[in-house]
Amino acid sequence: MSDDLSILLLTLRVAAIATLLILPLGIFAAWHLARRRSPGRTLIETLLSLPLVLPPTAVGLLLLEALRKSGPIGRLLDQAGVEILFTWKAVVLATAVMSFPLLVRPVRTAFEEIDPRLIAMGRSLGSGPVAVFRRVALPLAWRGILAGTLLAFSRALGEFGATIMIAGSIPGRTQTMALAIFQRTHIGQDEGAMRLVGVTVVIAFAAVWTTEILTRRRAQRTSA
């Protein structure tokens, strides 16, 4: 049982860190995708969505190749003395990459729903683009950002394929709920696996429920 608790805590921690890491980047990307009509937009959008449609193991292998000590990024990290592969940082990285598109999509929609006249008004009243973003766009897209955050967080809680490729399944270090369920099932500890499944159902239910409520309120307000 104490194992279950430490697995849960590790999972919540890495999912929270991953979500917080991608939050500023995701909001930035979503804002630019929503506002700019540049020709490369569709390409960028497609690239950002790839983790959503690629097999997670494929993303994992790409990350593994990039980060291994002989790889392009791995060599730099090694020189800097940073260890990522098969540590909790690898779990954070894998879940961050896999959750990113799920954060960007709802946030982008929320930005797109903002009446462009409000932005223009802000600009004409003398605010710079950063100030308009902070004082007008962010407060208006608030619910979308929260919904995207919750969605990304839920995805991070359950990431498996990319994680097992670059972080392994080391108990107490990189073994999250999804990995522990797999590990326990394949060595025949079905009861222990079921206990973890129960916990994940409760968490997932709460996260999706909250997201639903947030999105519904936004919809009602828009129609009113």
Added chain:
Amino acid sequence: MRKFLGSLSLLAAFFALGLADPKPEILVFGAASLNESLTDLGKAHEAKTGTKVVFSFGASSDLARQIQAGAPADVFFSADTARMDVLEKAGLVRAGDRREFLSNSLVVVVAADSTLKVTAAGDLANLPKIALADPASVPAGIYAKKWLTGLGLWDKVEPKVVPTLDVRAALAAVESGAIPAAVVYRTDAAVAKSARISFAVTNGPEIVYSVAPVAASKSPKAAEAFVAFLAGPDGQAEFKRRGFVIRGSK
């Protein structure tokens, strides 16, 4: 909004702090078949020396691959010498401290309530399915393949093989009733809850485990001490108790 971001970063700091290693410990990558014996020995070693020992068990081939990719293991305990040779050649383990004192043997297991008559290697070819740790890479599967190849039976058995991630997964497949039989180590059958030995393999290949400290370990002294403890009298007694065979030390 700013308040919200502020509390978020506080939260992040809290979570990051929680992940920092609180006390010195070593991480041991061990073959799946060593699960119970190493876990017990890890506790005994901690009681004796204060070094906390944590484990990651799995197929030796998978663990070796992780070490090659830079996994922060301190000790590697492989179920065969081939995986260790690969790491030694790459300079990833300390060759001077490598030890090969442990052996095991193969058995064929069936579900405890099975009525199957599987008493000789030839009977395996008549089964609809048989679980083996992946014979393409995992030691237990490679040993089983070598045994059956030696008998000229591999070609007949191969189409029936359901490869599993490691030897314990092959055992679990039999225990769950999904697969009628599996080839596992004698020590795996000893910890099975709902599988029994159908017959023991008598003329199988020699099974040799290999253990060594990992070269990149940040606690080389502690890693070396644990390897010495495993190969010492306390370690050997525990392995014997679990049904392993002690070889004349290398």
